[in-house]
Each structure stands twice: as structure tokens, then as C-alpha cells.
Amino acid sequence: MSIVARLEEDALAPERELAALVEQARGDGAIVSFVGLARPQSKGGQAITRLVLQHHPSLTLRSLEEIAVAAGERFDVSHVRVVHRCGEIEAGAAIVFAGAASLHRRAAFEAADYLMDRLKTEAIFWKREVGAGGSDWIEPTEADYADRDRWG
Amino acid sequence: MRILFYGRLGEAIGSELEFGAAPGCSVAELRDLLAAERPAIAEALRSKRARTCVGDTLVPDDYRLAAGDTVEFLPPVSGG
Numbered sequence: 475m476s477i478v479a480r481l482e483e484d485a486l487a488p489e490r491e492l493a494a495l496v497e498q499a500r501g502d503g504a505i506v507s508f509v510g511l512a513r514p515q516s517k518g519g520q521a522i523t524r525l526v527l528q529h530h531p532s533l534t535l536r537s538l539e540e541i542a543v544a545a546g547e548r549f550d551v552s553h554v555r556v557v558h559r560c561g562e563i564e565a566g567a568a569i570v571f572a573g574a575a576s577l578h579r580r581a582a583f584e585a586a587d588y589l590m591d592r593l594k595t596e597a598i599f600w601k602r603e604v605g606a607g608g609s610d611w612i613e614p615t616e617a618d619y620a621d622r623d624r625w626g
Numbered sequence: 627m628r629i630l631f632y633g634r635l636g637e638a639i640g641s642e643l644e645f646g647a648a649p650g651c652s653v654a655e656l657r658d659l660l661a662a663e664r665p666a667i668a669e670a671l672r673s674k675r676a677r678t679c680v681g682d683t684l685v686p687d688d689y690r691l692a693a694g695d696t697v698e699f700l701p702p703v704s705g706g
Contacts, residue, residue, distance in 0.1 A: 480688060485634025493679060495646065510706050527705075528632060528633060528636075530632065530679075530698075532682050533679065533682060533700075537703075537705075556638070558705060569706065570705065570706050590706055593705040593706040594704060594705060595702065595703070595704070596705070596706040597704075597706065598700070598703050598705075599703055599704060599705045600632055600633030600634070600703065600704070601704045601705075602633075602637075611633060611637075611701075612633040613675070613701075613704055614675075614702065614704050615701040618704075625653075
């Protein structure tokens with residue numbers, strides 16, 4: 475079992491993270507990965523130029539580690555990889571990579587789903603969308619909390 | 627007492643504040659004092675999803691604060 479949880483201040487290359495996971499997963503039968511991208515539009519349809527993710531100097535990385543470790547303990551997976559951006563993220567760029575490798579596909583699918591439900595609501599970040607019309611803080615929706623609560 | 631604010635709280639009133647709360651007051655009491663003094667953040671401070679952190683540990687509302695504590699108020703978090 476290996477767990478990777480990392481905070482990236484400058485850039486996140488999802489293809490490199492997937493390649494690293496493929497390299498690690500020799501002997502496994504499945505890899506599932508999710509890549510979250512900064513949307514170019516807000517829910518209200520306003521154009522967004524960038525996303526700003528403020529983080530906490532110690533709690534943020536700890537929250538990523540805790541969520542990744544929990545996924546590794548909960549599902550029958552061999553490798554878990556969570557890489558999250560912080561700072562300023564241009565629209566269209568990757569915010570998060572969440573991936574898992576396992577002997578059989580179901581565990582990897584479930585682990586990736588679990589990772590994202592928890593990251594959306596529990597990773598210690600404060601998210602602000604910036605566009606021509608100003609900026610807005612974005613918080614999880616009740617649906618996001620309900621998704622997280624599915625896992626108990 | 628040193629108080630740090632993140633997210634929308636920090637944007638509204640600045641990220642750091644020295645505040646003369648009496649040692650021994652609880653997190654909930656400090657929050658009420660701050661909300662009264664800084665109405666701009668009263669609603670966000672009282673969000674049920676907001677959390678409070680002392681010494682890098684999340685603490686409950688009845689946690690009693692000491693004179694040298696740094697208290698961090700965290701509005702609702704969102705990753706992904």
C-alpha cells in the first residue's frame with residue numbers, strides 16, 4: 475500500500491500523476507483517476523478568469539493526508555494518490571488529481587468517489603472565483619454535504 | 627489574544643487581529659464578542675459549518691482559551 479498526498483503551489487500535471495500511478499500499480503488490475511478542472515463559468519453563468527484557493531499553513535496538507543489514508547484503509551486498494559493545487563489557478567487548469575489502484579476495478583472506483591466527496595467538503599481550502607464582475611467565495615452545497623454523508 | 631481569519635472572514639476584516647478577550651473565555655463567547663464588535667463577519671462567524679482552531683487543533687465551542695492562545699476562525703472549507 476502506498477499513499478501520496480501533496481499540495482502543489484505552482485502547477486499540477488494530471489498526466490504525470492496518472493503516469494506515476496500506472497508505474498506504481500504494476501501487479502494491480504485497475505486504476506481509476508479523477509481530475510478536477512477550474513470552470514470558465516460560474517453557476518450563475520458569469521465568465522471566470524481564475525480560481526483562488528487559499529490554504530492553511532499546516533491544516534491543509536494534513537487534511538489531504540488524512541482523507542487519502544482513510545481511503546486506503548476503507549477500500550481494498552493498493553495505491554492512493556491525491557494532489558491538490560493551491561494559489562491562483564487559471565480557468566481550464568487542473569485543481570485536483572485523485573486516483574487509486576487496486577486488484578479489481580470496483581475498489582478503485584469507490585475509492586476515487588470517496589476521495590472526491592471528502593475533498594469537496596473537508597479539505598481545508600477557501601475557494602474564490604474571480605471574473606470581470608468581481609469575486610465570490612464558493613462553499614460546498616447541501617448536495618455536496620449529502621454526497622459526503624453517504625459514506626457515513 | 628491573537629486571532630487569525632481565513633477565507634471570506636479574512637477578506638472582510640483582515641487576516642489578523644489582536645483582541646482583548648479575557649483569558650478563560652470560551653470559543654463561543656469570543657465569537658459573540660467578535661460578532662458584536664465586527665458586524666461585517668457576524669453571520670459568517672456563526673455559520674454552522676465554520677470551525678475554530680487553536681494550536682493547529684480543531685476545538686469545540688466550549689473550549690476555554692488561555693492568554694497566549696492564537697485562535698483561528700475557519701469559514702466553511704471547500705476543496706476539489
